[in-house]
Amino acid sequence: MKNTIAIIGILVLVFFLATACLNPQEVPMINIDESINMYIVADPHYMSEKMTEDSQTFTNYLNTVDRMMKYTGVFLDIMEDEIKKNQPDIVVFPGDLTNNGSRVNHLEFEKRLKKMKSKGTKIYVVPGNHDINNEKALYFKDDQIHLAESINEVEFTEIYNDYGYGEAISRDENTLSYLAKPYKNLWLLMLDTTKDYPEPGGYINRDTLNWIVSCSDMAKEENAEMIVVMHHNLLDHSDIIWEDYTVDNNTSVLNTFHEIGIKVVLSGHIHIQDIKSHTSVTTGNTIYDIATSSLPVYNHQYGQLIYSPSKGYDYETIKLNVEKYALENNLKDENLLSFNEYSEQFFIDNLCRKHKESIGLLELSDEQKKEAFITVVEMNKKYFSGYRNEALKEHIESQGFEIVEGLDECFIQEYIMGMIEDQNADNNKLHIPIN
Incomplete structure (x- = not known):
């Protein structure tokens, strides 16, 4: 009799576990008097310490780039600390996750995302031009530069399955773009805008624009706001530096976004902190393209976007406090302990x-x-x-x-x-x- 009861108990437990697996967790609603907090971490360009060494060749390489490659891991450590402490609802990474797309960098970056996600924060990524099929994936050893293994589009979606791709409610057939539904009334349109990996230029083809319209139709059926996250910029953020930063066909993209009522675009790529807006004379809709500066580039900051169904959107930047983190974690690197001075000198020397x-x-x-x-x-x-x-x-x-x-x-x-x-x-x- 006891054995029969035990078997029945096990069967009931198995049934409930199976039911839980078949029925995914219900998507929450943001109530009218509530708000959600989203972090935007642009262009982290992560480079594993395994791919570097203390050599003249690596030092020479560091002196040719605008981003502080030596400390990309430290910056992500601080972001992990910020996320665990403040527990934002969402963190988005608008591309250039890694430095030149090596497999090692991607695999280590994914492990870092897993730690960030462990406290319940939803994390979403899209690729940038550096992340896929990059023939310039490299590592440093014996005072020389060596080519490293890169990844392709399929491998990208496999590595980052738990950071958007696995929960997408729609995928574009032509790119790695997808639609995510973190809340019933707030959706994320995550766009893959690179024209030809690993070239820097951006483009959104007509088929993808049609798919974007269908995503908008889905969102409107459920009365949901839709935020766009993309690597390349929608609008020109500089009158003299825009080629390969703004998507090539931005007029067509802009018209489509106006027609479907997009208000907020979160981008990166250009590495400066800048906001541009455009108002349609036809629809009266205003789009804000918020380009958050690159994390490893001066002034070393990330974006925060708070959304409230009743109040709208509030965006601000938050600067990493590297010196405080170095002190609290007993780091011995003098560059980090005097980071404000060091980062300014790096900026002068490199930029x-x-x-x-x-x-x-x-x-x-x-x-x-x-x-x-x-x-x-x-x-x-x-x-x-x-x-x-x-x-x-x-x-x-x-x-x-x-x-x-x-x-x-x-x-x-x-x-x-x-x-x-x-x-x-x-x-x-x-x-x-x-x-």
């Missing part, structure tokens, strides 16, 4: 080098060149951090700015003058109301 070379060729006195370069550096730091126009007032009133303004037409002058003729003074905060 202002060409500006210094250009200024050096101008017919100016040594003192004028020095003053001009000081101003260019300070304005460039603010520019990458998301500040324009009147936010640069103290630098506009400097002697160095007067020198740059008086130059004959050249790249330096066009670049600097563009900073004071932009759409927004502060690209680190934005409120988008509900219509």
Whole structure:
């Protein structure tokens, strides 16, 4: 008799377990008086320590890129710490997850995502141009550069199955784009916008645009908001640096997005902090393309988007506190313990080098060149951090700015003058109301 009861108990348990597997967890609703918190971590360009070494060749490589490759793991450690502490509802990664798409980098990055997700945060990824079929996947050993194994499109979806692809309610047949439904009334349209891996340019073909319209129809049937997440930019974030950053056919994409009522696009790729908007004269709809700056690039920050069905969207950036993290975790690296100073010098050395070379060729006195370069550096730091126009007032009133303004037409002058003729003074905060 006891054996019979035990067997029945086991069968009942198996039945309930099987039923639970067949019936996925119900998708929650964001109530009118509630809000959800989303983090945007753009272009982390993760590079495993296994792929690096302390050598002159690796140091030379570090000096050729704008991103602080040596510490991409530390930056993600801090993000993991932030996520565990603050428990955002969603974290999205709009592409360029890895540095040049090596398999080792992808597999380690996925392990990091698993830790971030362990406290209940929903995580979604899309690929960037660096992530797939990258012939420049590399590693450093014996003071030499070696080619590493990359991954293809199928392998990307397999590795990141638990971060969007496995729960997609619709997949585009032509790209790695998908539609996710983290909430009944807030959906994510995760777009794969790379035109031809690993080339930098972006494009969304007509078939994918038709699929996007069908996704919008599905969302409207359930009265759901739909946020777009994509690697490339929808709008030009610079008057002089836009080629291969903005999707090639952005007019067609923009028209489609206006027609279906998209309000928010979360992008990356250009590595600067910038927000641009466009209002349709036909529909009256306004789209905001929020380009969050790259995590390993100065000013080392991520985005936070809070959505409320009654209040709308509130976006702001949050800077990584690397020095605090280094102290609390007893790290011994002096660069991390004095990170604010180190990161500024890295920015000057790596992102202002060409500006210094250009200024050096101008017919100016040594003192004028020095003053001009000081101003260019300070304005460039603010520019990458998301500040324009009147936010640069103290630098506009400097002697160095007067020198740059008086130059004959050249790249330096066009670049600097563009900073004071932009759409927004502060690209680190934005409120988008509900219509």
